[in-house]
Amino acid sequence: MPEGYLKELKRAEERKAEISQYLEKCLPERAKILFEAGCGHGHWLTSYAMENPKQFCLGIDLIAGRVDKANKKKEKRDLGNVHFIKAELGEFLEVLPTTISLEAVVFLFPDPWPKARHHKKRMIQSAFLEQLASRMEKNGLFYFRTDDRSYFDWTIEHLNESKFWQIKEGAEWLHEENTYFQNLMDGYFSVVAEVQ
Numbered sequence: 001m002p003e004g005y006l007k008e009l010k011r012a013e014e015r016k017a018e019i020s021q022y023l024e025k026c027l028p029e030r031a032k033i034l035f036e037a038g039c040g041h042g043h044w045l046t047s048y049a050m051e052n053p054k055q056f057c058l059g060i061d062l063i064a065g066r067v068d069k070a071n072k073k074k075e076k077r078d079l080g081n082v083h084f085i086k087a088e089l090g091e092f093l094e095v096l097p098t099t100i101s102l103e104a105v106v107f108l109f110p111d112p113w114p115k116a117r118h119h120k121k122r123m124i125q126s127a128f129l130e131q132l133a134s135r136m137e138k139n140g141l142f143y144f145r146t147d148d149r150s151y152f153d154w155t156i157e158h159l160n161e162s163k164f165w166q167i168k169e170g171a172e173w174l175h176e177e178n179t180y181f182q183n184l185m186d187g188y189f190s191v192v193a194e195v196q
Contacts, residue, residue, distance in 0.1 A: 043179045
């Protein structure tokens with residue numbers, strides 16, 4: 001194998017070990033959590049955690065500076081029911097303890113990768129929806145919001161094609177709180193789906 005590939009494998013294993021150690025430290029042995037993928041600066045999840053103090057919440061983001069800002073919000077409000085960590089989505093799900101289930105998963109304005117040649121980089125993919133469903137609590141919910149019509153249609157199509165999810169027409173959004181990215185938008189599209 002090429003040396004660069006082996007180095008990347010080693011870095012990925014180190015990242016996953018760090019995530020795993022953090023999760024062991026911050027999560028109860030068994031928990032049902034609300035999870036936000038791409039939590040940004042933590043505006044939405046911090047607001048949700050404040051209104052739902054009995055709900056355990058966890059947010060991840062790839063950008064360390066965003067995670068730092070999110071953790072400062074949490075600390076300023078002295079919230080013990082929410083945690084923010086730097087992690088890649090696939091690696092996070094891979095090391096999430098099997099005793100932890102997801103009650104709800106929230107995607108707020110993920111990168112739409114608008115060019116067709118980049119669509120494979122979108123977080124919403126068939127394999128991902130199957131993997132996510134396997135970690136969900138019974139009747140667990142998936143909340144997705146974007147300002148990009150193409151990505152919204154893509155997500156609807158993937159949910160409709162998946163045997164693991166059912167779109168809940170007319171379902172209410174879990175919690176309304178303007179985020180940094182939402183404030184930049186003229187409008188957005190939302191969908192809620194339930195695991196099957």
